Amino acid sequence: MVPLWNPEKLISLCSHEDGAVRGWAAHRLAFLFPEKAAATMLRLLADPDELVVVEAIRYFSDHPKKEFVDELLAALKKSSGRIAGRLANAVALLGDARL
Numbered sequence: 001m002v003p004l005w006n007p008e009k010l011i012s013l014c015s016h017e018d019g020a021v022r023g024w025a026a027h028r029l030a031f032l033f034p035e036k037a038a039a040t041m042l043r044l045l046a047d048p049d050e051l052v053v054v055e056a057i058r059y060f061s062d063h064p065k066k067e068f069v070d071e072l073l074a075a076l077k078k079s080s081g082r083i084a085g086r087l088a089n090a091v092a093l094l095g096d097a098r099l
Helices: 009-014 020-033 038-044 049-060 066-077 079-095
Strands: none
Touching: 009 020, 020 038, 020 049, 038 049, 038 066, 038 079, 066 079
């Protein structure tokens, strides 16, 4: 039996024109293939749809890796409100002193 979803299909859907599709694909990618999701999630930190950005931040909160702290801090500097709070939390999980 061939799996319905593979990382390449989900990564492609993360570029879909509809924000709801991008958010769904990001959620599934992070859940099913977390080891292949980092580059896509970094890109989605700048998505115009706030719910897609929340999915990307959730990935980095659930899978904290110090190698992404610079990108998370850069996104934090460009954000405000709820997104900034979630990004700050993701950075705090990494224990970075720059926060």
